[in-house]
Amino acid sequence: MTPSAETQSAAQPLTISYSPCPNDTFVFDAWAHGRIPGAPAPDVTFADIDITNGMAERGESDVLKVSYAVLPWVLEEYALLPCGGALGRGCGPLVLTREPGAAKDLAGKTVAVPSERSTAYLLFRLWAADEVPGGVGEIRVLPFHEIMPAVRDGLVDAGLVIHEARFTYQNYGLHCLADMGQHWELTTGLPIPLGAIIAKRSLGAERLRELAETIRTSVRMAWDDPEASRPYVLEHAQEMDPRVADQHIGLYVNEFTADLGEDGYAAVRGLLTRAAAEGLVPPLGPDALEFA
Known part of the structure; x- marks a missing residue:
């Protein structure tokens, strides 16, 4: 039997799941x-975003970093926290190919993506609806670290990449066919919504507010003393070059990480409304994004 918010001990560790990527560890x-x-002790699980999306759908953690794209399936059990996530400008997913080309070249082709319930995938599908006559062909889901090698080796025609791949794809001899974030910003004027922080509604409104303040404090402390987080960041950065890790943090940790604000919420609503209109996600209720 699940304890209520009133009987759950404040000292009991909260289970939290996020990726080992530099922006999350920072x-x-x-x-x-x-x-x-005074913050509750977190019991941390590291998992890539496709894994945490599934965990959220199964209700397996108190707090999770997930794709904004998964929100329509989980907002009954989880609340979107107004901080800690990843939105921004100039930070969208990229479509990569072995040779330079144009969007029309993807018609009927095989494209590797990190997840079909990722924000990157929604942005890709919205872009393709506008730019690829006849649509793409087969969609193949691969772990994000396998996508660039698969494109390089000809196992797929193109790959949708996220995170630090923005800084490293040239090392694989690949070309950027299109920038999903650039398309989103040009067509909406809004920042790019990528990763959200959600927490179980059963924790209660007061505790959700306390969690949001804890996360904001953690963000501010990281900004105030960036070197304090460096060992944690590099420990989990999967042998990433420290300079790339710094670029990654600089791109994905910004004012929207401290607070979504009006533009952040508008971006999330805009993405999910457009995706619902294309039949990619269920429609959101009018109060679905309301915090505690």
């Missing part, structure tokens, strides 16, 4: 290492 470092007075 954001959560202070909280994960007990440097925030």
